[in-house]
Amino acid sequence: MTYPRNDHGIHVPMPNARPGDSADFSHHAIPPAGSVPMPPVDVAPADIHGHAFTLIRVLDEDGNAVGPWNPGLSVETLRQGLRSMMLTRAYDARMVRVQRQGKTSFYMKCTGEEAVAVAAAMALDRGDMCFPTYRQQGLLVARDWPLVDMMNQVYSNSRDRLKGRQMPVFYSSREAGFFSISGNLGTQYSQSVGWAMGAAADGDPRIAAAWIGEGATAEGDFHHALTFASVYQAPVILNIVNNQWAISSFSGIAGGERTTFAARGLAFGIPALRADGNDFLAVHAVTSWAAQRARQGLGPTLIELFTYRAEGHSTSDDPSKYRPGSEAQAWPLGDPIERLKTHLINLGAWSQAEHDDLAKALDDEVRAAGKESESYGTLSGGDRPAPSTMFDDVYKDMPAHLVAQRSQAGL
Amino acid sequence: MAAMNMIEAINSAMDVALERDRAVTIFGQDVGYFGGVFRATDGLQKKYGASRVFDAPITEGGIVAVAVGMGAYGKRPVVEIQFADYIYPAADQLISEAARMRYRTGGEWWSPITVRSPYGGGIYGGQTHSQSPEGIFTHVAGLKTVIPSNPYDAKGLLLAAIEDDDPVLFFEPKRLYNGPFDGHHDRPVRPWAKHPASEVPEGHYIVPLGKAAVAREGTAVTVLAYGTMVHVALAAAEDSGIDAEILDLRTLVPLDLEAIKASVQKTGRCVVIHEATRTCGFGAELAALVQEHCFFELEAPVERVTGWDTPYPHAFEWEYFPGPKRLAEAMRRTIEI
Numbered sequence: 001m002t003y004p005r006n007d008h009g010i011h012v013p014m015p016n017a018r019p020g021d022s023a024d025f026s027h028h029a030i031p032p033a034g035s036v037p038m039p040p041v042d043v044a045p046a047d048i049h050g051h052a053f054t055l056i057r058v059l060d061e062d063g064n065a066v067g068p069w070n071p072g073l074s075v076e077t078l079r080q081g082l083r084s085m086m087l088t089r090a091y092d093a094r095m096v097r098v099q100r101q102g103k104t105s106f107y108m109k110c111t112g113e114e115a116v117a118v119a120a121a122m123a124l125d126r127g128d129m130c131f132p133t134y135r136q137q138g139l140l141v142a143r144d145w146p147l148v149d150m151m152n153q154v155y156s157n158s159r160d161r162l163k164g165r166q167m168p169v170f171y172s173s174r175e176a177g178f179f180s181i182s183g184n185l186g187t188q189y190s191q192s193v194g195w196a197m198g199a200a201a202d203g204d205p206r207i208a209a210a211w212i213g214e215g216a217t218a219e220g221d222f223h224h225a226l227t228f229a230s231v232y233q234a235p236v237i238l239n240i241v242n243n244q245w246a247i248s249s250f251s252g253i254a255g256g257e258r259t260t261f262a263a264r265g266l267a268f269g270i271p272a273l274r275a276d277g278n279d280f281l282a283v284h285a286v287t288s289w290a291a292q293r294a295r296q297g298l299g300p301t302l303i304e305l306f307t308y309r310a311e312g313h314s315t316s317d318d319p320s321k322y323r324p325g326s327e328a329q330a331w332p333l334g335d336p337i338e339r340l341k342t343h344l345i346n347l348g349a350w351s352q353a354e355h356d357d358l359a360k361a362l363d364d365e366v367r368a369a370g371k372e373s374e375s376y377g378t379l380s381g382g383d384r385p386a387p388s389t390m391f392d393d394v395y396k397d398m399p400a401h402l403v404a405q406r407s408q409a410g411l
Numbered sequence: 412m413a414a415m416n417m418i419e420a421i422n423s424a425m426d427v428a429l430e431r432d433r434a435v436t437i438f439g440q441d442v443g444y445f446g447g448v449f450r451a452t453d454g455l456q457k458k459y460g461a462s463r464v465f466d467a468p469i470t471e472g473g474i475v476a477v478a479v480g481m482g483a484y485g486k487r488p489v490v491e492i493q494f495a496d497y498i499y500p501a502a503d504q505l506i507s508e509a510a511r512m513r514y515r516t517g518g519e520w521w522s523p524i525t526v527r528s529p530y531g532g533g534i535y536g537g538q539t540h541s542q543s544p545e546g547i548f549t550h551v552a553g554l555k556t557v558i559p560s561n562p563y564d565a566k567g568l569l570l571a572a573i574e575d576d577d578p579v580l581f582f583e584p585k586r587l588y589n590g591p592f593d594g595h596h597d598r599p600v601r602p603w604a605k606h607p608a609s610e611v612p613e614g615h616y617i618v619p620l621g622k623a624a625v626a627r628e629g630t631a632v633t634v635l636a637y638g639t640m641v642h643v644a645l646a647a648a649e650d651s652g653i654d655a656e657i658l659d660l661r662t663l664v665p666l667d668l669e670a671i672k673a674s675v676q677k678t679g680r681c682v683v684i685h686e687a688t689r690t691c692g693f694g695a696e697l698a699a700l701v702q703e704h705c706f707f708e709l710e711a712p713v714e715r716v717t718g719w720d721t722p723y724p725h726a727f728e729w730e731y732f733p734g735p736k737r738l739a740e741a742m743r744r745t746i747e748i
Contacts, residue, residue, distance in 0.1 A: 161517050163517045165517070170515070172515070172517070174516075174519045174520060179520070180516040180519070182507060182515070183507075184503060184507040184508065187503060190473055190477060190480070191479045191480035191504075191508070193476075193480060194477035194481040194483070194484070194488075195483055196480075198436075198481040198486045201436065201462045220500070221476060221504075223470075223473075224472050224473030224476055224477075225476075228468065228470075228477050393513045393514045394514050394552050394553050395555070395577045395665075396521065396575075396577055399665035400665065400668060401665065401668070
């Protein structure tokens with residue numbers, strides 16, 4: 001490929017297409033499914049440099065699973081994965097609707113990226129600790145965390161376990177192995193390495209997995225995480241979700257114009273894989289491979305999951321201002337739900353009618369959960385956490401100055 | 412009991428903590444094999460193994476981040492930032508993460524971490540080996556800030572900090588590591604051995620966080636001090652003959668407001684002293700609290716004796732450093748009003 005170049009001045013990367021243009025992904029080389037070999041988990045990082053510059057893909061254009069990375073999952077597991085991805089999408093759809101209705105302040109969808117979280121969650125053990133960003137709600141869904149609990153957080157209602165203190169979607173569930181989400185990008189990425197080092201020190205078989213967007217790889221914490229993971233050979237899976245966009249900035253602004261994000265692992269001596277993030281089977285396979293490495297004490301793995309952020313960054317964003325409206329449809333790796341659905345139909349284990357029935361049943365499930373959650377209050381009405389609890393949990397024990405301030409506040 | 416200087420007392424605190432609790436894990440730049448550039452962790456790696464005491468890459472943000480993650484796992488990390496001047500790359504992890512973990516998760520997670528860092532001036536450390544950044548962190552809800560002034564307190568406060576389930580910044584006045592420095596830079600340095608606070612129990616004890624100590628009882632004026640300034644204040648009282656009551660605050664957050672009120676309500680006068688720059692320094696908070704709680708007992712405005720609002724200079728060490736003469740003048744002004 002050639003790079004657009006200014007004759008004078010600073011080279012500022014620009015995406016191939018802007019609003020009004022036709023979507024153009026011709027610069028992304030998409031190798032055929034099944035074309036990338038699967039190395040042994042104890043491979044030396046230097047022996048798989050090529051894996052950082054290709055794409056591990058299992059599902060081909062016709063929806064068949066091919067090649068060495070096919071994880072050979074049971075039909076039951078595939079159906080479960082499809083269900084979790086569809087439930088995640090249905091949940092997202094409802095939460096955006098209620099945000100538009102003014103029942104909460106904010107929401108972020110993960111449309112198009114459901115496989116990145118759901119397949120990873122299914123490839124990990126339940127006890128493995130996930131350090132997600134705000135766009136891995138599929139981890140909670142795949143771990144069967146109650147939708148009502150997630151909604152309670154989005155509504156900051158009387159049952160919100162975070163007591164109304166966090167913006168919507170910044171979930172936390174110790175029980176589900178879903179670490180507290182912070183608004184500060186990248187911070188959890190390096191924390192995951194500390195968690196993994198703690199486990200390693202105790203001979204604990206559990207591992208950590210972290211996610212970061214390609215935009216946030218520019219943060220120092222990304223570098224900190226890779227350094228510590230490599231130096232101490234921490235049992236951690238470091239995922240980069242490259243969905244092409246960081247709000248309005250295309251991946252070139254994050255440093256993706258001349259190399260891959262996976263390639264960044266190589267300089268740290270960390271084995272790096274690059275996988276089709278819209279391919280449920282590929283995501284499952286690379287996560288399993290990395291988890292085995294970590295569990296056998298072979299160290300960290302970096303995985304770039306190549307995908308596309310099909311919708312706006314958040315309910316506060318309008319992507320039509322910076323990219324073509326047709327991009328999501330033009331994305332060469334398609335949609336993760338559609339691709340797994342086709343695969344299951346090819347296996348004779350699914351049908352369009354079953355799919356439609358399931359979609360409707362999941363909508364009903366989400367609606368029922370929504371009704372229950374709204375009965376506990378929303379941001380705009382009904383019950384909410386007691387305002388006096390605003391002063392709790394700043395410290396383990398409330399110091400005198402906070403007792404005094406609570407009293408001043410009349411709470 | 413053993414005679415210890417402040418470094419030995421800090422080393423002893425970590426030794427005791429490592430012995431008592433398997434979760435205690437120590438790391439930072441040069442703290443492992445070498446034992447720290449100030450010797451604070453000397454011998455600990457050999458005694459407890461490299462999985463519990465180890466060297467870290469030069470990345471303050473990474474060190475604190477990894478401590479937060481380890482804390483979430485269930486460890487009790489005690490990390491070192493080699494100089495407080497170099498804590499800023501870790502500010503995001505301290506302010507945005509460690510300080511808020513318990514709050515933002517409704518108590519589901521917390522950060523039982525201790526961040527030790529040598530701090531303060533008086534050593535010709537220039538701009539980046541002399542700073543006192545406590546005011547940046549006392550402003551952050553969720554952090555605790557502790558500054559000892561002698562070996563006995565250093566060990567007891569550090570053990571209390573390590574055992575505390577909240578994140579604690581533990582600033583060690585490096586000018587006090589070897590002896591109680593009172594600002595008289597033209598006099599020979601005294602070793603801790605001749606000071607009663609160098610008698611330190613070898614085993615476990617704590618000095619509770621949030622409790623000030625009366626370093627000198629007096630009636631004429633209250634001096635609020637911490638770290639090296641406690642010794643400067645003692646020298647100022649001695650030199651001037653002013654019967655000052657000197658409070659060693661020891662913990663800035665949570666602050667022992669009751670001790671401050673009790674003293675100022677008795678003396679009716681108050682001078683705050685710290686090495687840090689003045690504007691928006693911790694002294695501003697102390698002065699505000701004193702006028703808020705002791706307005707009707709105050710006989711004079713609260714004075715602040717602090718570092719100047721400049722970066723810490725190298726050649727002008729003693730024009731910058733708030734010494735006993737400046738404090739004595741401030742006490743006298745306060746009394747003569």
